[in-house]
Amino acid sequence: MVGKTESQNGAVKATAAPAMNLESDLFSNFSFKSFKLKTKQQELLLRVSILGLVYILAFITRLFSVLRYESMIHEFDPYFNYRTTLFLTEKGFYEFWNWFDSESWYPLGRIIGGTLYPGLMVTAAFIYWTLRFLRFAVHIREVCVLTAPFFASNTTVVAYFFGKEIWDSGAGLVAAAFIAICPGYISRSVAGSYDNEGVAIFALLLTFYLFVKAVNTGSLAWALASAFGYFYMVSAWGGYVFIINLIPLYVLVLLITGRYSMRLYVAYNCMYVLGMLLAMQIRFVGFQHVQSGEHMAAMGVFFLMQVFYFLDWVKYMLSDTKLFQAFLRITVTSAIAVGALALGVGTASGYISPWTGRFYSLLDPTYAKDNIPIIASVSEHQPTAWSSFMFDFHILLFLFPAGLYFCFKKLSDATIFIVMYGLTSMYFAGVMVRLILVATPAVCLISAIAVSATIKNLTSLLRTKSKTAVAGSSKGTGGSKASSKASFDQSQPFQKNGAIALLLGAFYLLSKYATHCTWVTSEAYSSPSIVLAARGAHGNRVIFDDYREAYFWLRQNTPPDAKVMSWWDYGYQITAMGNRTVIVDNNTWNNTHIATVGRAMSSYEDEAYEIMRSLDVDYVLVVFGGVTGYSSDDINKFLWMVRIGGGVFPVIKEPDYLVNGDYRVDKGAAPKMLNCL
Amino acid sequence: MAPKAEAAQTLASQSDASQSSIDPLFHILKIFPYSIIRPPRLRLKLPSFTLPSPMTVFALVLLTYFMVVSGFVYDVIVEPPGIGSTQDPATGSVRPVVFLPGRVNGQYIIEGLSSGFMFVLGGMGFVLLDLALDKNRAKSVKVSYASAGISSIVIAYIMSMLFIRIKIPGYLR
Numbered sequence: 001m002v003g004k005t006e007s008q009n010g011a012v013k014a015t016a017a018p019a020m021n022l023e024s025d026l027f028s029n030f031s032f033k034s035f036k037l038k039t040k041q042q043e044l045l046l047r048v049s050i051l052g053l054v055y056i057l058a059f060i061t062r063l064f065s066v067l068r069y070e071s072m073i074h075e076f077d078p079y080f081n082y083r084t085t086l087f088l089t090e091k092g093f094y095e096f097w098n099w100f101d102s103e104s105w106y107p108l109g110r111i112i113g114g115t116l117y118p119g120l121m122v123t124a125a126f127i128y129w130t131l132r133f134l135r136f137a138v139h140i141r142e143v144c145v146l147t148a149p150f151f152a153s154n155t156t157v158v159a160y161f162f163g164k165e166i167w168d169s170g171a172g173l174v175a176a177a178f179i180a181i182c183p184g185y186i187s188r189s190v191a192g193s194y195d196n197e198g199v200a201i202f203a204l205l206l207t208f209y210l211f212v213k214a215v216n217t218g219s220l221a222w223a224l225a226s227a228f229g230y231f232y233m234v235s236a237w238g239g240y241v242f243i244i245n246l247i248p249l250y251v252l253v254l255l256i257t258g259r260y261s262m263r264l265y266v267a268y269n270c271m272y273v274l275g276m277l278l279a280m281q282i283r284f285v286g287f288q289h290v291q292s293g294e295h296m297a298a299m300g301v302f303f304l305m306q307v308f309y310f311l312d313w314v315k316y317m318l319s320d321t322k323l324f325q326a327f328l329r330i331t332v333t334s335a336i337a338v339g340a341l342a343l344g345v346g347t348a349s350g351y352i353s354p355w356t357g358r359f360y361s362l363l364d365p366t367y368a369k370d371n372i373p374i375i376a377s378v379s380e381h382q383p384t385a386w387s388s389f390m391f392d393f394h395i396l397l398f399l400f401p402a403g404l405y406f407c408f409k410k411l412s413d414a415t416i417f418i419v420m421y422g423l424t425s426m427y428f429a430g431v432m433v434r435l436i437l438v439a440t441p442a443v444c445l446i447s448a449i450a451v452s453a454t455i456k457n458l459t460s461l462l463r464t465k466s467k468t469a470v471a472g473s474s475k476g477t478g479g480s481k482a483s484s485k486a487s488f489d490q491s492q493p494f495q496k497n498g499a500i501a502l503l504l505g506a507f508y509l510l511s512k513y514a515t516h517c518t519w520v521t522s523e524a525y526s527s528p529s530i531v532l533a534a535r536g537a538h539g540n541r542v543i544f545d546d547y548r549e550a551y552f553w554l555r556q557n558t559p560p561d562a563k564v565m566s567w568w569d570y571g572y573q574i575t576a577m578g579n580r581t582v583i584v585d586n587n588t589w590n591n592t593h594i595a596t597v598g599r600a601m602s603s604y605e606d607e608a609y610e611i612m613r614s615l616d617v618d619y620v621l622v623v624f625g626g627v628t629g630y631s632s633d634d635i636n637k638f639l640w641m642v643r644i645g646g647g648v649f650p651v652i653k654e655p656d657y658l659v660n661g662d663y664r665v666d667k668g669a670a671p672k673m674l675n676c677l
Numbered sequence: 678m679a680p681k682a683e684a685a686q687t688l689a690s691q692s693d694a695s696q697s698s699i700d701p702l703f704h705i706l707k708i709f710p711y712s713i714i715r716p717p718r719l720r721l722k723l724p725s726f727t728l729p730s731p732m733t734v735f736a737l738v739l740l741t742y743f744m745v746v747s748g749f750v751y752d753v754i755v756e757p758p759g760i761g762s763t764q765d766p767a768t769g770s771v772r773p774v775v776f777l778p779g780r781v782n783g784q785y786i787i788e789g790l791s792s793g794f795m796f797v798l799g800g801m802g803f804v805l806l807d808l809a810l811d812k813n814r815a816k817s818v819k820v821s822y823a824s825a826g827i828s829s830i831v832i833a834y835i836m837s838m839l840f841i842r843i844k845i846p847g848y849l850r
Binding site: 256257258323326327329330365366369382383384385386387388389390391395397398399400401402404405406408409411419423426427429430431433450453454457458461498502505509515516519523524 | 731745748755777783784797799800802803827841844849
């Protein structure tokens with residue numbers, strides 16, 4: 001570095017000589033002073049500019065659908081979030097928190113204030129009020145559409161700091177770049193996808209970063225900050241159960257490998273106690289942290305930490321090691337016995353509720369297939385095939401085991417955490433496609449470690465060879481030094497060329513990754529499911545907006561108190577855009593109600609009429625895709641209506657609708673199929 | 678005579694241990710069954726538990742990674758066939774189909790396993806490359822590690838690209 005600036009100054013001085021003296025002095029002084037930054041400042045400038053570019057890149061790459069179609073909300077769930085955010089900005093927080101909605105789940109209604117995760121809506125409303133305060137006249141819909149890309153950019157910054165904490169700043173920069181364009185994350189945080197996960201992944205990574213920082217430094221401030229990060233995560237997404245189980249598991253692993261320390265004690269205790277108290281502020285979560293089986297692991301590890309602290313203190317007080325060994329055995333046995341007894345009493349008496357079906361099916365994947373058809377029917381809940389992994393991760397799949405190797409080589413508290421996060425999240429990603437999203441930050445971080453370590457090895461290969469050449473020539477030559485210098489000379493150009501070739505290869509791989517990610521984002525993950533595109537007869541692109549036209553028709557041509565019956569997929573969209581009452585919607589909290597609708601859809605018309613009269617239904621909405629070849633319409637979903645209806649009302653039997661075990665919808669279909677609603 | 682003396686000796690050593698132990702359960706057991714029943718003399722040792730080395734754990738982790746990434750859970754739940762088959766319309770013969778066509782999230786068992794193997798091979802290539810740049814080895818070993826590593830990475834990448842191109846016909850177009 002020093003040699004370079006000197007040669008630069010030499011060149012400047014040489015070119016400035018022919019010019020006039022005064023101007024040449026000025027010119028050379030100007031370039032001399034402004035370009036001669038110290039190495040540390042150059043490095044800082046480089047880091048900040050890279051982070052800035054990555055921030056902008058993460059935002060821009062998610063804007064494909066806004067540029068192609070228009071700024072609108074995608075999919076089904078985001079419409080509910082949009083409707084509640086609209087309500088929040090119009091009526092204020094107290095009305096929102098105590099809202100009882102009689103427009104969905106017709107005869108029952110829904111306590112919205114108590115059955116949602118408010119983090120996303122409050123965040124969007126907060127951004128909206130800030131922008132309004134600064135006199136930017138934005139519409140709430142624009143804020144909602146662009147919330148997810150904004151938080152994706154913030155996630156890259158957090159990933160940088162996390163990478164710096166685990167390994168070094170080079171790994172942090174690579175991790176930020178990986179996360180910015182990784183398709184696994186983009187799929188749920190594209191502009192318009194106004195869903196909980198967009199904000200939740202930011203909160204997840206922030207909580208983990210703050211906790212690892214707290215464990216590394218042992219400071220109370222960082223532990224409390226991680227508790228507040230956990231509170232944000234609990235308010236944003238139901239996947240907070242992952243955090244409250246991963247962190248105790250991590251603490252347990254540290255205890256088993258003998259890494260108990262005061263820092264760990266401070267970090268975990270503060271985070272658990274304050275995090276638990278804060279989490280109880282969300283009505284939807286309520287007292288689950290002390291009552292639900294899924295949260296018991298955290299409590300068990302909490303008490304185990306107290307036992308460890310107590311034993312440490314007793315060891316410090318006692319000087320007799322044999323006595324202490326006996327005391328240790330007694331205490332550990334009795335602690336485990338008391339803990340098991342308490343858990344048994346709690347579970348048997350029903351105070352501690354067992355694991356809910358959603359989370360139990362993650363541990364035992366065959367459970368949902370046999371017992372809960374609603375969970376099994378969602379396409380996002382299917383297990384993952386290799387091609388989904390390849391599609392969403394590309395070369396990160398190669399770099400992940402390499403990164404694990406580097407982490408195992410240099411074990412520390414922080415690398416143990418990232419290894420555990422990576423392994424558990426990859427297992428869950430294998431069980432359910434939707435959870436590839438949770439695995440993405442871990443995979444990006446570990447791959448970044450691999451890239452950073454490999455490139456550091458290669459560049460040190462380049463630099464040591466040139467350094468020893470300089471050192472060898474400047475120092476005196478002894479006999480052994482001459483021979484070693486000769487052997488170095490022989491291998492030098494070969495190794496240097498090899499290193500340069502490998503660096504070019506690494507650059508090629510990374511550029512292929514960027515190409516792949518951009519292609520996937522553009523083709524696969526940027527379609528708003530509510531506006532569909534297809535190829536016409538002559539190959540031209542036909543865009544049809546049938547969904548929105550239908551909802552708008554409902555809004556304009558039906559009386560305001562009309563009730564609409566449809567399959568639960570469309571419920572949120574009908575209430576948000578059509579502004580009419582629906583019978584069932586995507587919240588799927590009442591299986592019997594959905595089964596009633598399923599029964600109505602699959603019974604003969606006279607029976608269905610009775611059911612619909614009892615529910616006060618005025619209109620029925622059915623989606624049919626036969627004209628355009630749209631494949632996810634209600635006819636394709638019909639068997640699920642039969643299964644779910646049959647799950648509660650045994651009158652509906654699936655074999656009635658099949659012909660020899662085959663599902664047919666043409667003239668040769670089963671008679672019950674032809675005559676049902 | 679000799680067994681009686683030994684029994685007396687062991688009894689004496691046992692009483693010494695019992696007086697120094699603070700374990701309440703031990704004292705209860707000493708009174709209740711074992712003042713009547715004579716415990717047998719056994720030579721048992723409790724198994725000691727040592728933590729495995731990091732590289733052992735890494736090998737196990739790699740195996741689990743291979744299983745997850747090959748779509749093992751998908752295979753267990755959906756139970757696809759090992760390899761698919763299609764009937765040639767002209768000749769009527771049955772030909773095997775290795776890659777499940779039509780969707781991104783579906784596979785046959787063999788295609789999953791071979792892709793998973795490619796991913797692990799690529800990962801091992803990077804590991805070999807790092808081992809090759811370690812200073813404390815003989816030069817020939819370093820060169821062979823480096824060439825094995827580089828060839829693993831290149832083969833794994835090319836094969837994975839080939840697989841995904843076969844699976845998704847419109848890839849990168």
